[in-house]
Amino acid sequence: MARKLLNYFLIALGLLLSVILVRAYLHQPDSYETKIEGRLVLDETKAIENLSKSIQFKTISHPDYEKFDYDEFQRFLDWLEKEYSQVFKNLEKKYLGNTLLLKWQGDDFSLNPILLTGHYDVVPVKANAINVWQEDPFSGKIDSEYIWGRGALDDKSGVIAILEAVDYLLDKSFKPQRTVYLSFGHDEEIGGRRGAGKVTEFLIDQDVELEWTLDEGSFLLKDIIPGVNKPVAVINVAEKGSLTIQVIGKAEGGHSSMPSSKSSIGYLSEALLKLEDNPIPGRLEGISLGLFDEVSKQMPFQYKILFANLWLFEPLINSILSDSPTMNAVIRTTTAPTMLSASNRLNVLASEAIGTVNFRLHPRDNPESIVNYVKDLIGNKNIEVKKLSAGTLASSVSDWNTDGYRVISNSVREVYGDIIVAPGLMVGGSDSKHYAKAAKNSYRFNPFPLSANELSGLHGVDERIKKNDFLNGIRSYIGIIKSGAE
């Protein structure tokens, strides 16, 4: 009897192992014909010099609209009109404040237009930048490998590459069937209300429904995702929302010589620790499943065993992903305590100790659900939880099984060859939170390669882009506009 049971057990175990291994074996990427089109011949010197010149305009946006140097923004726009005169001659232009909207009329009025967009405002550089940067951040220095400066990645490269692509297509007498809009924002870094926000209102007013939009977002990531050797083009199909709350510990205040057994700071500390130890629940589903399913097909076999058998290994995978800050941010709403305040005297007990906590909302959560989660978790009458403002929801999630997504992924594959393309979630914000209101689907991706050491230039020090990467970005945009609009 016992032997019979053991036999059954071994047979069951064997079957289980076979299922796991067969599923892992079948976890293969779709095959794509990676025919790299004959490399498009560009006016490389002109394109590189134009990116360099664009960086030299100090179009720095400021949280206070009164403090913009609008003259500098205007000089940049005047320069664009002069440098891209063919584009301005053939496309209809409209300014909404300092944001530029161009319309390239297509021949087929029955097709919904598409929109390609970027922003030309940049974040400031720290006052001591001269000592920290290898090159002056507004010099637009061109060396043998790189173009340097603020905006080289975020996002003047996007703006100039799109204009170069349109200029190229006009040179070749390309005529779009589908109308193509181009929009270049002046206030993305401070929320885009007066730029992308106004453009979106204008388009909606004109009854324009965009088929899809392409904005800045992720890049063609090289050596950034662990265990994956091929470059990964992460096309973001949504962006996270944000919520800031205050957690307030309350207790008797008074003189520090006769403290009660628990202070407001004690209550607050316990509450914050609980919040950190109990992250908002998250899991591999939707976008994150789409991303890791695609990427894991290229991973070594031991990873394939895990990702091809989520039914068995999901809890293990979730805990591995949660350990990495970048991966964790993709699967859940993140919790970040950022500010603390209490008494400002060394011998005074505060009656209130305040912790400020910033959450970046995953599309599955909303501000109310987060506040309820926090209240239930802390469950202490000495703690008050209140929202600092209404918060913003994550964007809607765009479909990644559409012609638009395929246009972008195929065009990028044609330039870069054997790469992985996967949907992703943008953890920062972009102007697409506005444009998405006028579009069926919104994608966020910069078709430029980016390595780990270049990544730190975004909003940081030594922002730069490889000349070749920039040129291949232009080639990608040419493909995207051509196949998206023909």
Ligand SMILES: [Zn+2]
């Ligand atoms: Zn940006």
